[in-house]
Amino acid sequence: MSEQNSSFEVNFDGLVGPTHNYAGLSYGNVASLNNADAISNPKEAALQGLIKMKAMHDMGLKQGVFAPHARPDVSALRRLGFTGNDTQVLNKAAKESPILLRTCYSASAMWTANAATVSPSQDTTDGKVHFTSANLNNKFHRSLEPSTTSNLLKAMFNDDETFEHHTHLPDQPFFGDEGAANHTRLCDEHGAKGLEVFVYGASSLNQQIVGPSKFPARQTLEASEAIARLHKIPNEQRIFIQQNPEVIDQGVFHNDVIAVGNANVLFCHEQAFLNQAQALTQIRQAYTGEKLHIVEVPTHAVSVQDAVKSYLFNSQLVSLPDGSMMLVAPEECIKNQKVADYIESMLSANNPINAVKFFDLRQSMQNGGGPACLRLRVALTQTELSKVNQATLMSEEKFNTLSQWVEKHYRDKLSDHDLADPQLLVETRAALDDLTDILNLGSVYEFQK
Template sequence: MSEQTQSFEVNFDGLVGPTHNYAGLSYGNVASLNNAEAISNPKQAALQGLVKMKAMHDMGLKQGIFAPHARPDINALRRLGFNGTDSQVINKAAKESPVLLRTCYSASAMWTANAATVSPSQDTADKKVHFTSANLNNKFHRSLEPVTTSNLLKAMFNDENTFVHHTHLPDQPFFGDEGAANHTRLCDDHGSKGLEVFVYGASSLNTQITGPTKYPARQTLEASEAVARLHQIPQEQRIFIQQNPDVIDQGVFHNDVIAVGNANVLFCHEQAFLNQADALTRIRQAYVGEKLHIVEVPTHAVGVQDAVTSYLFNSQLVSLADGSMMLVAPEECIKNSKVANYIEFMLSANNPINTVKFFDLRQSMQNGGGPACLRLRVALTQNELGKVNQDTLMSDEKFVLLNAWVEKHYRDQLTDSDLADPQLLTETYTALDELTQILSLGSVYEFQR
């Protein structure tokens, strides 16, 4: 394969924002609810994420940086009736509705697996890379994200001859869209045609499709179908699979908590999909490459709750330069004996996954997001990679610069009382102003205009 046609999967990790806190806002996300009101450490969270990014870069993988959003969302608070100066808005919200204030402070944009759905040029009719920002309309704090996400994506992928940016789907439950957390691309290699697997939790139109009963299904079939149409993916390269509603009710709020794919490997729990045997048969039959490997983890080895608490499937699967495949897992997987034993068994079995690397991401994990939640995957040719905003790609120099930026601007701890401090807004906006210069992002935040 020539350098010009060589392709890579680039992981753009969310840089944890200065207002990272545990507000317990995500119903259906067990970790988020269990750690509500705990004391958070934004500085540690951001530094932990940067260590992971740098480690991926050092292994020869292409690694990018996705900037945080401006929080608190002061304009959202104003739309909700809190008026006056920024400080007055914060003070009023803290007194009258501390829950709304916590919501508008959420740093949930760190989980960039929910930022958008991405289809590479190998899969699209116009041979361009397509992005559709997720509307995230199931949760108010996340529904604040799509506009800024679109601005960031356009600043990162800013060549209109190479990249296509679609407006997020209508902000209605009918089109609930949670982005790449419910989307997997399977292919022989990142430069070949792929099968785009869209996983949904329920349907707004088809009454024959039964969804979960306890927790909400955040991705609808209609949203997945709309994204596939927008991205001009041929019929033979797309498939729609329903997530098992029973596991959604057990805390599997996104498909990437129970299944993950990379290249020609699908790593999933045996309860990941509704009517799993049929679902996997459909995927095998639709696969457009030569050889697909499905690594299916049995319930007797790893229960659903083990998967949820350890985030085994919210690990990353990455292809290394030597052709091997590595599982990038949170340290919580080591601490669960069933999960640890299964990983040891899997690495010695006959499948492409032959190494594992564990990371301390406790600050993210306690809020309900593991390694896979933190990254948006973008498959790019060598030429397309050259069209990306190069200042958003990790390097040795960028790692040092971003660590210094975090040390300068982030607090060690955040509690509810800290959110009532108007100075936190000033600190955060000052930090993001500086970050836009480090990453060459221009005016992506509303407060800059």
């Protein structure tokens, strides 16, 4: 393969926003609920994320930056009946409905695995890279994100001949869509045709498909099927698998909390999918590459509870330039002895995963998102990569500039009480004004219009 035609998986990590806080808004996400009302450190959170991005870049991987959203969402508060100037709107919301104020301050867009579903040009019949922003309609605070996400994606991938952008699916529970957190792509190499695996938790139409009973299933079969059609993926290159409803009820709110794939490796817990043996057989039969490796973690080695606490499967699997494969895991995996023991045994076993690197992402982890939650994977050819907004790609200079930007604009402590401070709104808008220039984002943010 010539250098011009070579392909890469580029990870676009969410840059944690200035209003990162612990509001406990995500029912079904155990970490989010357990840390509700804790005091957050937005500056530390953003720097932790940048350090991970820089480390991935230094390993020779292609790394990008996904900008945060403007928060608080004052326009949403106005739609909900709070009137006056910005300060008055915030004051009224703080007094009358602190919960609504929390939702409109949420920095949850940092978890860009939920930003969109992406299909590379190798998988689409029109030869374009397709993006569909997730509607995230299961949680109010996340349902505020799709329009800005679409605008950011268009500012990042702005060549109409190369990239195809789709409007998020209808904002109805029928089409609940949580993005790439419930989608993975298996292939011999990133430049080859792949098998796109869509994982759903329930169906809106088929009553014979039984979903979870305690926590909500955030991805519907109907949404996954619609995205596959929009992205023009041939039938033989797509498969739909149901997530195990029992693990959803144990806090596995997205498939990427219990399974992750990269190239020709699927790394999953043995309880990840409904009727797992049958599901894995379907995946093996649908895979058309030379060899598929399935690394299945038994429950006796790592329980579902330990998987959720450590976010073992919310790690990233990445292919390094030398051809080896690395697990990028949160430090919580080291602290859990069973998980640490399993990782050690896995690295010495006969499978392509032969290295691990741990990162301190505590600020994100406490709010329910690990390394895999923080990144959107986009497989691109060298030509396609050259058409990406280059200001959003990581480099030594970009890392230094963004680190200085965080140090200048972010607070090192944020509590529920601080959300009523109108000065926080002023600070966040000033930060995003500067970031617009740094990342060449144009008029993405509504408050700038």
